[in-house]
Amino acid sequence: MAIGFIKKIFSFGKDTVEEKPVPPQEAAPETRDAVIADEAAASPPIPSGHLPHKGEQGETEAGAEDDRAAFEEAKLGAEDLPIPPELTAPGADALSESFEKGTNVAADEGVAVEEESAPHPISPLGGEMPGRAEGGEAPSDRAALADEAAMPPSVPSGHLPHKGGDQAEAAAPSESNRTEKQAGAEASAAQEAPEPSAYIAADAVVTGEEEPTPPALSPLEGEMPGKGGDATEAATAAPHLPKGFAAAERRPEEEAPAPQLKLSWYQRLRRGLARTSSQLTGQIASLFTKRKLDEATLQDLEDLLIQADLGVETAMRIADTLASERYGKDVTGEDVSRIMAGEITKVLGPVARPLELDLSHKPHVILVVGVNGTGKTTTIGKLAAKLSGAGLKVMLAAGDTFRAAAIEQLKIWAERTKSDIVASKLGADAAGLAYEAYERAREKKSDVLIIDTAGRLQNKAELMAELEKIVRVLGKLDPEAPHTVLQTLDATTGQNALQQVEIFRNVAGVSGLIMTKLDGTARGGILVAISAKHKLPVYFIGVGEGIDDLEPFEAKDFAEAIAGVGGA
Ligand SMILES: Nc1nc2c(ncn2[C@@H]2O[C@H](COP(=O)(O)OP(=O)(O)OP(=O)(O)O)[C@@H](O)[C@H]2O)c(=O)[nH]1
Numbered sequence: 341m342a343i344g345f346i347k348k349i350f351s352f353g354k355d356t357v358e359e360k361p362v363p364p365q366e367a368a369p370e371t372r373d374a375v376i377a378d379e380a381a382a383s384p385p386i387p388s389g390h391l392p393h394k395g396e397q398g399e400t401e402a403g404a405e406d407d408r409a410a411f412e413e414a415k416l417g418a419e420d421l422p423i424p425p426e427l428t429a430p431g432a433d434a435l436s437e438s439f440e441k442g443t444n445v446a447a448d449e450g451v452a453v454e455e456e457s458a459p460h461p462i463s464p465l466g467g468e469m470p471g472r473a474e475g476g477e478a479p480s481d482r483a484a485l486a487d488e489a490a491m492p493p494s495v496p497s498g499h500l501p502h503k504g505g506d507q508a509e510a511a512a513p514s515e516s517n518r519t520e521k522q523a524g525a526e527a528s529a530a531q532e533a534p535e536p537s538a539y540i541a542a543d544a545v546v547t548g549e550e551e552p553t554p555p556a557l558s559p560l561e562g563e564m565p566g567k568g569g570d571a572t573e574a575a576t577a578a579p580h581l582p583k584g585f586a587a588a589e590r591r592p593e594e595e596a597p598a599p600q601l602k603l604s605w606y607q608r609l610r611r612g613l614a615r616t617s618s619q620l621t622g623q624i625a626s627l628f629t630k631r632k633l634d635e636a637t638l639q640d641l642e643d644l645l646i647q648a649d650l651g652v653e654t655a656m657r658i659a660d661t662l663a664s665e666r667y668g669k670d671v672t673g674e675d676v677s678r679i680m681a682g683e684i685t686k687v688l689g690p691v692a693r694p695l696e697l698d699l700s701h702k703p704h705v706i707l708v709v710g711v712n713g714t715g716k717t718t719t720i721g722k723l724a725a726k727l728s729g730a731g732l733k734v735m736l737a738a739g740d741t742f743r744a745a746a747i748e749q750l751k752i753w754a755e756r757t758k759s760d761i762v763a764s765k766l767g768a769d770a771a772g773l774a775y776e777a778y779e780r781a782r783e784k785k786s787d788v789l790i791i792d793t794a795g796r797l798q799n800k801a802e803l804m805a806e807l808e809k810i811v812r813v814l815g816k817l818d819p820e821a822p823h824t825v826l827q828t829l830d831a832t833t834g835q836n837a838l839q840q841v842e843i844f845r846n847v848a849g850v851s852g853l854i855m856t857k858l859d860g861t862a863r864g865g866i867l868v869a870i871s872a873k874h875k876l877p878v879y880f881i882g883v884g885e886g887i888d889d890l891e892p893f894e895a896k897d898f899a900e901a902i903a904g905v906g907g908a
Pocket of ligand 1: 710711712713714715716717718719740743746793794795796856857858859881882883884885889
C-alpha cells in the first residue's frame with residue numbers, strides 16, 4: 341500500500357506535468373502574458389502556477405484544479421513532500437505587503453485578465469484568495485475563502501460579475517483597456533498614480549474595505565460591456581449625475597434668421613399709421629352699426645373726427661360730404677372711411693410739395709428749427725443722406741451749441757453721409773457759427789448748407805430771439821438766405837404742434853414742414869389739421885429713426901393710410 345501510495349504520488353506529479361500541455365500563462369493570449377509580466381514587475385513574485393489556478397482557464401484549468409486537489413489530498417498524508425516555496429505563508433505575506441504598498445493596480449488587473457480568458461467563468465476571487473493562504477490550508481478553509489470572495493471588498497456589490505456568473509463579459513472591456521495602457525504605462529506602473537477609479541477599486545481589494553464604492557467612482561463604468569473604455573474614460577464620457585441633475589442635450593446650432601424682406605415705403609407708411617387708422621376706423625365702425633344717417637349721427641361723427649386730431653375744418657368737410665351722399669340711408673363704416681380718405685386727400689394735396697432747391701445759390705441754405713426733441717438733427721442726417729447720395733455737395737453746421745451730444749450726433753451723421761461739417765465749442769454763439777458755416781460752404785462751393793439749431797420751446801422768448809438773430813445774420817451774407825426754413829414737428833405731440841407752427845413761423849419765417857415720428861402714433865391726424873390751418877408745404881414725413889425712414893409726403897397715400905382704405 342505504501343508502494344502504491346508512493347506510485348500515486350509520483351504519477352501525480354508526472355501526470356500534472358504531462359497532462360498539462362501548456363502552462364496556463366502560456367495558453368493565455370499575449371496581452372494576458374504581458375499583463376502578468378506587468379503584475380510580476382509590480383508585485384512580489386506570485387507563483388507562476390498560482391494565478392491560473394483560479395479556475396478561469398477552462399477545461400485545461402479544471403484539470404489542473406483536480407490535480408491540485410489530489411496534491412492537497414496527498415499532502416495530508418505525506419508531510420515530507422516539498423511544498424513549493426512560493427506557496428508558503430511568507431510568500432503570501434509578501435504578496436499582501438506588496439498590495440499594501442500600492443501595487444494594487446497590477447493585482448487588480450491580474451484579476452481582470454483572468455476573467456477575460458475564462459470560457460466558463462468561476463469567480464476569480466474564489467481562486468485567488470486561496471492562493472494567498474494556500475500553504476497548509478485545508479480545502480474547507482479554501483471554500484470559506486471562496487465564500488468570502490463571493491462578496492469581494494474590491495468591487496461594489498452591484499458590480500460583481502460572479503454574481504451573475506458573467507465574468508468574461510464584464511472583463512472584456514477591462515482587457516482591451518489594459519492593452520491600451522500597457523504601451524506607456526507598464527514601465528512606470530509602480531510610480532504612476534493610478535487612475536482614480538482604478539485606484540479605488542484596487543485599493544479596496546487590498547484593504548478589504550467592504551463599504552460600497554461611491555457610484556460615480558465605480559469600476560463598473562469601465563468594465564461594463566459596451567462601454568469600451570476604462571472607468572475614468574467612461575466616467576468622463578457619461579458621468580453619473582447626482583439625483584436632481586440631468587445631462588443637458590446638446591442644442592442644435594441656431595439657424596441663421598431668414599433675411600427679412602425690406603418693406604416698401606408705402607408699406608412702412610401704412611404700418612406706421614396703423615394705430616391712428618385702427619383707432620379711427622374702429623370708432624367709426626361702432627358708430628355706424630345698423631344706423632341710418634341722420635343729424636345726430638353726423639354730429640357724433642364730427643366730434644369723433646375732431647377728437648382724432650383731424651381738425652374742425654376737415655371734420656366738417658367729411659360730415660358734409662357724407663350727408664350729401666347718404667343722408668337718410670344706411671351707412672357702413674366702409675362708406676365713411678372711403679369718403680374720409682377722399683376729403684383728407686383734398687386737404688393734403690396742396691401742401692404735399694417737394695422741397696425746392698435753388699442751386700444757383702452756392703450754397704442753398706436750409707435752416708432747421710423746432711421744439712426740443714422733435715427730430716431736427718435726425719432729419720438733417722436723413723436729408724443729407726438723400727442729397728449727398730444724389731451727388732450734391734453738402735455741408736452741415738452744428739448750430740445746436742447748447743448740447744454737446746447734439747454736436748457729436750451731427751458729426752456722426754456727417755461721417756455717415758460723407759458731408760462736410762462745421763462745428764464749434766459748446767456754448768458758442770449759434771449766429772456766429774451760422775455765419776462761419778455759410779462762409780466755409782461758399783468757399784467750398786457746397787450745393788447745400790444745412791444748419792442745425794438748438795431746440796427751444798416756442799414760449800421761451802430769449803431763445804426765440806436768438807433764432808431771429810441767426811436768420812438776420814444769414815440774411816446779411818445773402819439777402820435771400822436762409823432759402824428754406826424747415827420746421828420739424830413731432831406727430832406724437834398732437835394739438836400742441838398747431839401752436840408750434842404758429843410761433844416758429846412768425847419768428848423764423850418757416851417755409852415748410854417735416855412731420856416726424858408718425859410711426860406708432862395714434863395722433864397722425866394732426867398733420868391734416870396743421871395742413872388745413874397753415875397751408876404750409878409738408879415736404880417729408882419720418883416714420884422711424886433709420887437713415888431711410890424719411891420719405892416725400894404723398895397726400896393720397898397718407899390719407900388712405902389714415903382712413904384704412906386701399907393698401908393694394
Ligand atoms: N420713431 C421715430 N423717432 C425719431 C424720428 N425722428 C427722430 N426721432 C428720434 O427722436 C429723438 C430726438 O431726435 P433729435 O434729432 O435729436 O431731435 P432734435 O430736435 O435735434 O433734439 P434737440 O437737439 O434736443 O432739440 C431721437 O431719439 C431720434 O432718433 C422718427 O421719425 N421716428
